[in-house]
Amino acid sequence: xxxxxxxxxxxLGPGFDSVGIALNSYLEISVLKESKEWxxxxxxxxxxxxxxxxxxxxxxxxxxxxxxxxxxxxxxIPLARGLGLSSSVIVAGIELANQLAKLDLDAERKFTIATxxxxxxxxxxxAIFGGLVIASQLDNQLDxxxxxxxxxxxxxxxxxxxxxxxxxxxxxxxxxxxxxxxSASSIANLAIxxxxxxDLKKAGRAIENDQFHEVYRQRLVKEFQxxxxxxxxxxxxxxxxxxxxxxxxxxxxxEGLDLLHENLxxxxxxxxxxxxxxxxxxxxxxx
Ligand code: HSE
Numbered sequence: 001x002x003x004x005x006x007x008x009x010x011x012l013g014p015g016f017d018s019v020g021i022a023l024n025s026y027l028e029i030s031v032l033k034e035s036k037e038w039x040x041x042x043x044x045x046x047x048x049x050x051x052x053x054x055x056x057x058x059x060x061x062x063x064x065x066x067x068x069x070x071x072x073x074x075x076x077i078p079l080a081r082g083l084g085l086s087s088s089v090i091v092a093g094i095e096l097a098n099q100l101a102k103l104d105l106d107a108e109r110k111f112t113i114a115t116x117x118x119x120x121x122x123x124x125x126x127a128i129f130g131g132l133v134i135a136s137q138l139d140n141q142l143d144x145x146x147x148x149x150x151x152x153x154x155x156x157x158x159x160x161x162x163x164x165x166x167x168x169x170x171x172x173x174x175x176x177x178x179x180x181x182x183s184a185s186s187i188a189n190l191a192i193x194x195x196x197x198x199d200l201k202k203a204g205r206a207i208e209n210d211q212f213h214e215v216y217r218q219r220l221v222k223e224f225q226x227x228x229x230x231x232x233x234x235x236x237x238x239x240x241x242x243x244x245x246x247x248x249x250x251x252x253x254x255e256g257l258d259l260l261h262e263n264l265x266x267x268x269x270x271x272x273x274x275x276x277x278x279x280x281x282x283x284x285x286x287x
Contacts, residue, residue: 002286003029003095006130006279007077008084009156010122010243012195013207013214014188019134020084020243021149022126022279027088029055029096030072042073054086058093058117063101071096080162082243087123090114091283099285110283112142123243130282134192149278150198152237153257157227157248157264159271163220168244171216184211204237204251214241221246223269230267234260 005027010020038051047053051060055073059066077085091114098105105113107128114124121135125144135144176184191206208228218224221241227248228239236252252260257275264273 001031001099003031003092003099004284004286005029005088005092005095005127006282007276008087008123008126008243009082009154009247009249009276010084010126011210011213011240012191013210013238013240014184014191014212015122015134016188016210016212017120017122018136018188019132019192020122020126021132022130022282023083023154023276024279025076025083025274025276027073027075027077027085027092029092030074031096031099032070032072035068035070038068038071040071040073042075044073044075044079046079054089055093055096058090059097059100061117062094062097062113063103066097066100069100078158078247080164081158082163082241082245082247083156083158084123084127084243086165087114087118088127090117091124091127095283095285111144115142126282128282130280131278132195147196148280150195150200150203151254152200153252153254153260154276154278155236155250155252155257155260155264156242156274156276157223157250157269157271158274159221159223159246159248159269161246161270163244163246165244168217168220171220172213173216176212180211187211200237200251200253207238207240207251210240217241217245221248223267223271224248226267226269227264230263231260234263236260 006022007025115121125133125135132149194203231239231250235256238251242249
């Protein structure tokens with residue numbers, strides 16, 4: 001059995017802690033033979049191979065009595081880069097428990113558990129459902145809407161360095177004034193309305209006008225302003241910090257992807273450029 005969970009890009013500017021998209025880059029968990037102790041075969045630097053691995057920790061939290069297995073974990077989602085790897089691992093851990101303990105959890109239940117563990121729904125929701133997901137969480141009430149992302153090109157600059165979400169969250173203010181909150185939320189409303197109606201020019205403007213987090217975090221990603229300027233000159237609709245960063249995501253017309261890629265390459269930054277597509281399926285369990 002194999003569990004396949006997509007990478008995700010959260011926030012999309014003003015959709016902070018609420019909005020995310022699923023991408024065609026994957027965490028894959030193959031469940032091999034039963035064993036005495038958990039063993040996770042992988043080549044991800046710094047992650048444990050025994051049951052202290054987050055994947056197993058999550059699975060055991062949900063189903064403490066499941067049989068230990070030899071697991072193979074492969075991922076082309078980079079670690080601590082703002083592409084949702086830890087959320088994908090959480091979602092995979094829930095599914096591992098679901099399969100091994102035959103819990104019969106439906107997608108909504110998995111979403112609730114994953115959000116409780118992660119603290120916010122913006123990465124786990126698209127990892128589970130695929131596509132573009134807008135979610136809200138108020139006390140115990142959790143809701144989401146899954147929608148199609150408009151037809152567009154996605155190009156990410158993934159820096160060579162890591163940025164921990166906890167560090168990136170420390171840059172955020174503790175309070176916003178009522179006036180700031182109303183203004184920031186009007187921008188978020190417009191970004192979502194424009195995305196849902198396929199108006200990428202308006203969506204792009206609103207995404208770039210985020211007042212919730214990017215203004216505070218930009219200084220943590222030294223390449224951000226330069227990329228944003230070059231992307232604008234190259235015809236991109238929007239540039240935003242993917243999740244807590246440091247990956248910078250650009251949304252552009254599909255036919256403008258090559259030029260954007262070429263112009264970004266010429267900046268010779270320390271990191272890699274990667275073209276993504278939207279994954280519309282979300283997590284899959286394969287035989
Ligand atoms: N919404 C989260 C943040 C995503 O920006 O901090 C990363 O967990």
